[in-house]
Amino acid sequence: MLKPLTLLACLTLGLAPWASADEPEQEPLNMVVMDPLAAPLSCPCVEGYAQRKYEKLAEYLTEKLGREVTVSFGESISRAMEKGDIETAHIIIGKDSVVRGDAAKLKFRVMPVAQLTGKDGSTTQTGLVVVRGGDAAQKIEDLEGYRILYGPQECDEKFAAPRELLAQAGIDVVAAEQAETSAACSDGACKIIEWGDSEKAAAVISSYAAPLLEGCGTIQKGDLRVVGETKPVPFVTAFVHRKVAKEDRRAIRQALVNSLDDPELMLALETLQGFVPVTKEYRELYKTKAAEAKAAKSQESTTDSASTDSATSTDAAQTEQPAPASTTLGWTGWRGPHRDAHVRALPTSLPELLPSVWQVPLAHAGLGGVAATDKYVVIGDRNLPNTGDEFRCYDADTGLLLWMVDYPAEGHLDYDNTPRATPLIVAGKPGTVMESPRVYLLGAFGDLTCADLATGLIYWQKNIRQEFGADNELVWGTCSSPLVVDDKLIVNPGAPEASIVALDLATGLPIWQTPGNTSGYGSLITAKLGGRLQIVGHDRTSLGGWDVATGERLWTLVPPRKGDFNVPTPIAIDGQLLVTTEGNGTRLYAFDDAGRIVAEPKAVQPQLAPDMSTPVVVGRRVFCVCRHLYELDLDNALVEVARLEDRSLDDYAPILADSERLLVLAHGGELLLIDITGPEPTITSRTYLFDDPQTREAELYSHPALVGNHLYVRGETTLARFDLGE
Known part of the structure; x- marks a missing residue:
């Protein structure tokens, strides 16, 4: 033939x-x-x-x-x-x-x-809709009310085709952005088996993967049963x-x-x-898809402007397009967009009772912070058996789950296995590969993911410890939140030949890597010090600065006392660097004209020595929680100006600040509003955010996010939104 x-x-x-x-x-x-x-x-x-x-x-x-x-x-x-x-x-x-x-x-x-x-x-494949072997469902029409685990959106046989099949069977199909997905066929299959009778659930697997699930021992014969098959796709x-x-x-x-x-x-x-x-059928398929996309775009452009705002997110989900690059960015990463925990304005008071706008359950208590925009809220969690990471994105207005990125990540760490790093949201650049906003997700075992902020579509994934050869023992996990500077994604694998690494934002390909020490537990910043733009932060034993363009290590500072955990984030202040650790206290350093640190600090305050809390700087004052709220004077050798003692202040508390007030998330989820315009800090309002006993007894290590007046806080068992008022 x-x-x-x-x-x-x-x-x-x-x-x-x-x-x-x-x-x-x-x-x-x-x-x-x-x-x-x-x-x-x-x-x-x-x-x-x-x-x-x-x-x-x-x-x-x-x-x-x-x-x-x-x-x-x-x-x-x-x-x-x-x-x-x-x-x-x-x-x-x-x-x-x-x-x-x-x-x-x-x-x-x-x-x-x-x-x-x-x-x-x-030349084709299909998607197989499967349930547990003992499930009551016999055909696709029986899945009304079931929890459906699809595959990634880019896999037609596991996403678009089964959604069409379910809709044709009269099943109520959730919007695309709310659909639950699993990265691999084995993940979805194992989850519904794991849930057992506790969850009415089905998963979608690829037809080509079916022989491998049993052949590799992932499932046993009879564990799953097919109740529906999609139309063939290429x-x-x-x-x-x-x-x-x-x-x-x-x-x-x-x-x-x-x-x-x-x-x-x-x-x-x-x-x-x-x-x-x-084949002709193949070409006709994509001609039809192109025509449908063109028609949808034409219809969208002629939609009455009064309904545009309310329809945008739904239309985008149905056509599986990324959100527009104009999405307003807000609390985009660790300590906000500038890593300084500053906001435009805090409220003048808090109500005695502050009900949540919405709450969603979390599988585990966690250390990682929240990242949020006006539309999306992103947080890291683990699956129920604690064998894999689950990063979830919620609708900022409703709390509805929009997407989830999950993958296996097994091991055991002190303070549990949840991600430590705060997700990093990066704005899109129209007309480039980075057309739409992306979010970078880093798990505690070194798994790094770049995903579309609107859809969760994965652009690339890698394990930075495995790729760069980090072989040191993981005690507290990979903790540093990813940093972006000059279109580079900065991470610190802590490998002998790759202590710190710059990756291409779009592709994840290495741009440079620098040998050095194992990683510390704090996050990096960028700052212009001594006239030189540099990346600044801790490795396991020292403080350092690295050139942004090349990764060259510019300077190293080993403190007098060894053994610091190196968790708090350094703060750049007018060309100087404020550093605080539990073993060496709080220090202020100057820099020479070559951008190198002057080893002898300009000022030292040994009393403020937190093991985890990062200070905030307001004007010429430093504020930090370490069993009390300290106020230090930058212009007077870091002398202690005032100390606020309160039952709610313990070893750690994150602080948000404007020019007149502090918002402190204290022990047990108690929110404190503190006036700092007087001779000493004064608590003006306080309220508990959570009623559950677990949170009331806990130290909340996850940093909250504030976008406008919307406060997103992670409790021990839930993620919640609170509106602070004007």
């Missing part, structure tokens, strides 16, 4: 200008493989299945094209490029919808050239970047199609008919 194409391929390949002896050697073609059945991306649990050897395809293409073809593997384009140490991808082979979504995020213009057939000759497709010359694209396509003539390659790729030309 395909024999006539062989002659055409020979003619085409003969004309393609790949290997003329008179021409200089061309650069290699880089092939990125994202096929979930490729050997490096799967497991060898089922003999003869999910072990596709794309290295053989690279060898075949090299021979046929007369030009070297390299191969790199990854769950995403950027991850494969990073692993292969390549700057671009010419050929991309993977799950159709995932490649399309990933390429769009990277602004890669790709075109499909061929589809890979499976062992049954099919499975593995080969794409070529449009910057590849037209005649070269044609040659690649024909070489792929003619691979059927190589029996050994067919065995290596576990395929019946090899690659086949893109």
Whole structure:
């Protein structure tokens, strides 16, 4: 059937200008493989299945094209490029919808050239809706009221297709932004088994993954039962970047199609008919999708302006588009957008009773802070069995769950395993790869995720400890909140050759890495000190500064007394640096003209020595909680001006500040409003935020977020929003 194409391929390949002896050697073609059945991306649990050897395809293409073809593997384009140490991808082979979504995020213009057939000759896959073996549901119509765990939004067979199937069956389908998702088929399957009779739930898995779940022992035979199957969607497709010359694209396509003539390659790729030309049905599918998207966009642009604001989030969810880059940013990370805990204005008083606007349950008490905008609230948690991280995003107005990023992260740490780092929200840049706002999520075991703020769509993921070779014992976990400066994401793996690292915001690829000590437990800042912009913070044993552009370590300061935990965040004040730790007290340092710290501090206050609390600076005064509220004078050698003692003040309390007041989250979730305009701090209002006994007895280590007058606080068992008034 395909024999006539062989002659055409020979003619085409003969004309393609790949290997003329008179021409200089061309650069290699880089092939990125994202096929979930490729050997490096799967497991060898089922003999003869999910072990596709794309290295053989690279060898075949090299021979046929007369030009070297390299191969790199990854769950995403950027991850494969990073692993292969390549700057671009010419050929991309993977799950159709995932490649399309990933390429769009990277602004890669790709075109499909061929589809890979499976062992049954099919080019499609389906989504399987499964329940526990003993569940009462027998068919898709029985799932009304069930909790549905979908796959990632970019996986058509696990998200768009099953949502369509459920809707056609008359099931009430939640809005896309409220849909619960699991990163992998095994995650969703295991969760519904784990919940047992306590939850009426179903999960969606990919048809190709079904044999692997039992084969790898993830589930046992009979644990799950299929109650519905989606319509077929394209499975593995080969794409070529449009910057590849037209005649070269044609040659690649024909070489792929003619691979059927190589029996050994067919065995290596576990395929019946090899690659086949893109079908008419495939092209019609995407023509229809494009037309629907265009129509939706046209309808949106003509919508009456009076209804635009209320419709925007729903429309965006239904078309699975990111939120516009104009989303107002607010408390975007650790201690707010400037890492100084300052807000424009605090209320003049607090009511005696401050009811929550909404509360949502959390699986575990946690240390990590809250990040929030006017639309979204993001927080880190763990799953119920404490075997994986769960970062959740809630609607700021209603508290409805919009999305969740979850993944396995097993281990045991002091103070439990919840993420320590506060999520970092970064504004979008229209017209660039970073079109929409993103959020960066760091778990306690080093798992770092870049996700779309509006949808939770994952752009890239990596474990910074594993990738950079950190082998020190994790006692308290990876704690430092990610930092952004000059389009670089700064993290500190604490590895011998990568104590601190700068990553590309869009791709996660390393920009620079600097050798050094294991990481400390505090967060980094950026500051211009001695006329030089630098990254400042602690490693395990010292304070340091690093050049933003190169990562070069500019200076090191080891304090007189060893053993500090190095948790509080340094504060830059008018070209000087305020540092506080439990073993060496509070110190103020100057810098020379080269941007290096002067080792002898300008001032020392040994009484203020917190092990966790970070001070706030208001005017020329320093405020910090360490069993009391201290007030120090910056202009008078950090002398203690006043000390406020109160039953609610313990070893730690986060502080938010404006120019006249402090808002302190004290022991047991008691909120204190403190006037600082007089000769000494004075509590003017106080109120308990939570009624549950667990929170009333707890020290709340999670830093709250304030956006406008909306205060987001993590209790021991819930995340809540409170409105403080004007």
